[in-house]
Amino acid sequence: MNHKSFYLFAVILLFSNCVKNTSEHLFFDTVIVTKDRKNKLLESTVRKWQHKDIIKDTIPGISLDKAYKNLLHDKIGKNVIIALLDSRIDINHEDLQSQIWHNTLEIPNNNIDDDNNGYIDDTQGWNFLGNKEGYNMVSAQYAYVRYIAANREKFSIDSVDTFSKEYIDFHRAMSLYEKEQKIAKRKLITAENSISKYTESKIKLGTYIPDGKFTLERLKNIDTTGNGLKPYVERMAFFVEHKFTESSLQDILKTRKRRINKHLNIEYNERIILGDDPSNLRDIEYGNNNVFSDIDQFTHSTRVAGLIAATRDNNLGIDGISNHNKIMPVCISPLGDEHDKDIALGIRYAVDNGAKVINMSFGKTFSLHKEWIFDALRYAAKHDVLIVSSAGNGSLDLEKENHYYPNDNDNNGEEFSDTFMLIGAISNQLNSDLLPYFSNYGKTDVDLFAPGHKIYTTFPKNNYKLDSGTSLAAGIVSGVAGLIRSYYPDLSAIEVKNILMESGTRYNIKAEITVDDSKKIVPFSSLSKSGRVVNAYNALLMAEAISKSKK
Structure with a gap:
């Protein structure tokens, strides 16, 4: 028995109809930590800890390396479009440029809407924060x-x-x-x-x-x-x-x-640049195809994109989840808060142009037209598109602070979408710090957790840095969702969501939260609907089992 066994026990489930019953193909359902462990990671491991395996490495990663080695080495996947509803993005980044979606139905720069989708020259996505003259909105009110x-x-x-x-x-x-x-x-x-x-x-x-x-x-x-x-x-x-x-x-x-x-300026009107009416959802004659401007100010989308799809095995920077994940830039995030109109139209644009997964890494506590967003979420569900959204970085219990958008329910009411997920973040520590100080949580709203603390990722202009936030956790889940849909395209968005939630790893760790200005220790599994952390290896095992059962 090696030293790791002193810290971890695993509850193992087998899928007899999925793969051979060998030690390489065991489903690790629950990890029981018998002693708190403060992981001190080497620099080389810090830069890719989210891909590690809890049993092999004693690091609560998503077991992606293990999945590629044991499950995907002889399989061929299909490309999957993942729409990134976010800020403008560095599409020329050395680790991302080959991973950006191209609209092959659109002829570049001919000022004609060749594919008749309502957006002229949208060869690499659409910027809802610009106008036809090429000027772009930067700042917005909260x-x-x-x-x-x-x-x-x-x-x-x-x-x-x-x-x-x-x-x-x-x-x-x-x-x-x-x-x-x-x-x-x-x-x-x-x-x-x-x-x-x-x-x-x-x-x-x-x-x-x-x-x-x-x-x-x-x-x-x-x-x-x-x-x-x-x-x-x-x-x-x-x-x-x-x-x-x-x-x-x-x-x-x-x-x-x-x-x-x-x-914070009540009199500020950021929409003057766009020339549209933000209270009219039918007014869609705005925006442009410049998805990559102002990247010195807008780094967020580039950071998330790297975790989803940075080119693997190219000896540059980082490895994303899958080379089959192609990023569709849909720019709706300024410096400030997003408009409901841009969110709703952005979701519909992504759905109508072939996205199978939509990543949304933003959140706000007020919404003037939340019904527009709700309708867009229903539209995505109707068209078999999975939406993965970040839970937010306010250290909030969304059971109590239930004014959070986007979400698939109103004031903790009944959910109206089967293909929407809200994702919280974890750290790499096997103790009460598994839940990092910033992540929101909630048994009703938050579906799943994923690595999101001190993650090494892409930054504009061929840079790489450590970053933290539930946005990164959502990006990782979006990447895994794309991985599943790449190798098992017969699975629906509802099935993929259920797989992600049911195949995640449970940790019997106590987490520390703040309640009424005082610290409280609770089971980590009580902080989300599934009680789990996403696990790519387990998810692929379950996806194969379900896919085979349908044939």
Whole structure:
């Protein structure tokens, strides 16, 4: 017995009608951790931990490496289109350029809608945040600010029913707005003071370090005896130690000004650039085919895309889930919150143009036209498309904070879509930190968990970095869904969703959550509907069993 057995036991299920009954083809249903384990991963493992296997590696990954080695080495898959409803994306990234969907029915740059889908020259997807002249929207209001702007006149009259749901929502929006305004103003002052202090310290120390290249070593060599330089050296050392530069401090200031002037500005109208009516779903004469602009500001889509489909085995960067996963860019996410209209039209665009999986890595707590999104989710379900969405990064229990969109129910009511999934994130730790501090959770709303903490992924301009968030977890589940639909195209979206939920790995670990400002320890399995973490190996075993049973 090796050392791993001291930490783990596994409950094993066999699929006799699926594959040979060998140790290579065992379905590991539940992992019992007999002792908390704090994983300290090597750098080489950190960069791909999400693909590891819990039994072989004692890392709670999705067993993807094991699936390729034992289940897929002699199989041939089909390409699957995965629509990414997200920000604009670096389609020229070295690890993604061969994985971007191409609309072969559209002739490039002829200014004609060749495929008659309503979108001119959409050869690589569609940008719902632009106009026909090529200008693109960057910033947008937060959804609760938009909600206030749309309803303030209605609720300014004395006769308003203060017990109505609409007024309660308006009051909730106003309370959040006032709170965030105070925080934003305080943070802006902090950013301005930081730049002032950095500039002052740079000037005072300029005689000693004239090239402005400050390092801790060079700062230590400055004699501060009797010359009043000590506070400036200490201040600059703080900036250096925390990797603040003049440029990064200016970026922070710019971000915090934008938060006040645009995201939190009730009078701001971001739709002027687009020229459409955001309250009219039939007004679709907007957008353009530029899905890759402003990638210095928009990194999110590129980060998610890498986990789904970065080219495997090319000796570059990272390996995605599958080379058969082709990314369809559908740009609906600005800096700020998405409009319901863009979300709804984006889902329909993806469905109508052949996507079998739609990844949506965004969320908001207010929705002006949630019925548009609900109808779009029903449309996707009707056309056999699986939608995978991130659960959000607010550390919220969605059982209580049930104002979260997109979702397939309203206020924890009955679900109206069988092909929608909400995904939370896990870390690589086999202890109470398995649930990272940021991930939302909820027994009713969250269907499944996946790796989403300290994940190495693609960034624009051929860069790679560690990142965290439920967006990454959703991307991984979307990638696995694409993997299943690639090798088992006879399975429906409903079947794929059920497979993902039923084949995941259970962990009998206790997780730490915050309830009423105090810490509480609960079973990890109680934090989602399935109680499981996605497992590609198990999912493929179950997919084969179900596929064979249908023949």
